[in-house]
Amino acid sequence: MVSAIELTTLGHRIRHHRLAHSLTLDELGAQVGVAGSHLSLIENGKREPKLSLLQEIARVTGTDVTDLLSAEPPNRRAALEIELERAQAGTLFRRLGIPPVKVTKGIGDQTLESILGLHRELQRREREAIATPEEARRANTELRLRMRAQNNYLPDIEHLAEKQLKAAGHVAGALTHRTVSIMADQLGFELIYVSDLPHSARSVTDLENGRIYLPPASIPGGHGLRSMALQAMAHRLLGHQPPTDYAHFLEQRLEINYYAACCLMPETASLAFLQQAKKDRNLAVEDFRDAFGVTHEAAGMRMTNLVTEHLGMSLHFLRVDGAGTISRVYENDDLPLPMDVTGAVEGQLVCRNFSARSAFAERNRTTEHYQYTDTPAGTFWCATQTGSTADDEFSITVGVPFDDAKWFRGRETHKRGVSTCPDEACCHRPDPDLTARWQDKAWPSARVHMQMFAPLPRGAFPGVDDAEVYAFLDKHAAE
Structure with missing residues (x-):
């Protein structure tokens, strides 16, 4: 017609x-x-x-x-x-x-x-105007639930990463910057490190001149240069087009992060490492991290891609800031997590009795902190590592139900917590005696969270300042 x-x-x-x-x-x-x-x-x-x-x-x-x-x-x-x-x-x-x-x-x-x-x-x-804040939170929740249903595992991207690594000659060990450069070259791109990268972008790809611009140093908190370069390449390899809405943007971001993780911790080598560690009853995020030269957060998240799919265990992952706010989450083990009316977990306060928060009180923060926590959904074992950025401290937690703790190092810990959340009496309601003593006698000056007033990032690539990016590209194209 x-x-x-x-x-x-x-x-x-x-x-x-x-x-x-x-x-x-x-x-x-x-x-x-x-x-x-x-x-x-x-x-x-x-x-x-x-x-x-x-x-x-x-x-x-x-x-x-x-x-x-x-x-x-x-x-x-x-x-x-x-x-x-x-x-x-x-x-x-x-x-x-x-x-x-x-x-x-x-x-x-x-x-x-x-x-x-x-x-x-x-x-x-x-x-x-790609989404309202509520739409963005719903989109994020829907994506998290979709990934939960498929064990946070994307086989097509796993296979693509292994193929690209093989073509670049990577065999074993930590992925080097040189190999990442070879991978970029095979796609027709040159990696260029600059000190004037636009503030609103982690990297900028010049499609016309075949260049990927990166900062001169890793971003504190986990965004390494290898990972940022791999993410930029992933947009090309996965055939991404400018996102049509916020859900599309979030899906693309998840896919490029997943691809980078697959390259830094290839499935074949990672599985061999994890299977041997399980056989030895010595699974540990810190060992997995050190074996592939990645951050603790990257190693913890990579375990969520592989442990359920290949080792038959459910688990959870949390990144929590110093105030106890959840910024990144995955769970398929029914750990009771706080959520708002849209089902969103990110931005919620995690229970004070979870190891994700109690670990901040530990004196020795150079090693993992282990804890069993009794909850209304059962007992969970967790391993938590703390860290800090220029702005705040944070914790990274990977945990499993009690029955699977036998496969992990640190299972002998005597540290134990009890959480009755979401019951507010657990940790969100003040002690009755202290309430009687101080109610109507305290007047704290509240810290205003600026995100309350900030609109959702706008633009085809949310939050990116196009004027700044185009001026940057025009400047460097002439070099």
Whole structure:
């Protein structure tokens, strides 16, 4: 079936050739055997002509059917009218509930340009206003639940990473910066480290000149240079297009992080390491981390990709800041986690009695902190490592249900906690005696969280300052 836009373009091309031969509708109609009114309907995109009629029109106007059927508008005016018709037929315009502009000969090209300019700006703003905060949280929750249902495991990306590593000559051991550079070169990119990278971007890829710009040093808290380079490459390898909404953006971010993790800790080698550690009853995030030269967080998250799928264990992962706020989470072992009405866990306060928070009180923070925690859903064993960034401290926790603790180092710990959360009496409600002593006698000055006032990042790539990025690229393209 021919679309309305295709019929409109065809009509414009017929009109163009008719006027080029100074023929009226009736004059052309007489020569091709139809009424001028019939031709008018065709030229206005209201009726689809038969092939035999098109052949006659082509003959009379000195062209051919292929030219008449071209998808290209015959002139600038036709292009404007076709673009306007397409814009007014779109969902975005129809949602406004206002009547479309009817194009007549009396409407000049400049007027059409102005109307189209408004449509383009409307579309641009729609693309930038990618989600409300609630929509973003729901999208994040849906993605987390989807990944939970598939064991946080993406086999296609696993296989792609192994293929790329093999092509670059990586056999075993920690992935070197040189090998990452070879992987980039095989994709047609050069890695360039600069000190003036835009503040809103971790990396910038110049598709025209085949360059991936990276900062000169790793970002505190876990974003290593190898990982950032691999993430930038993953966008190309996975065929990503600019995200259409916030859910799409989050999915792409998850995929590039997953690809980087697969390269830094390849499935085959990682599984061999983890299976041997399980056999020895000596599983430990810190050993896994050191074997592949990655951060504690990366090693913990990588275990969530492999342990359930290949070792038959459920588990949980938490990154928690110094105030107890969850910033990253995965669980498929039914650990009771706080969540808001949308089902979102990120941004919630974890129980004070979980090792993710109690570990901050430990004097020795250079090793993992082990703890059993009794909860309404059963007893869980956890290993927690603390760290810090320039802004705050954080903890990384990997844990399993009690029955699976036998496979991990640190299972002999006598440290034990009890959590009755989400019961507020557990840790969110103050002690009754202290309440009686201090209620109505305290007036703390609250710390205002600026994210309360910050809008959700806008733009095709949320939070990225396009003006800064384009100026940066233009500067370095000339070098």
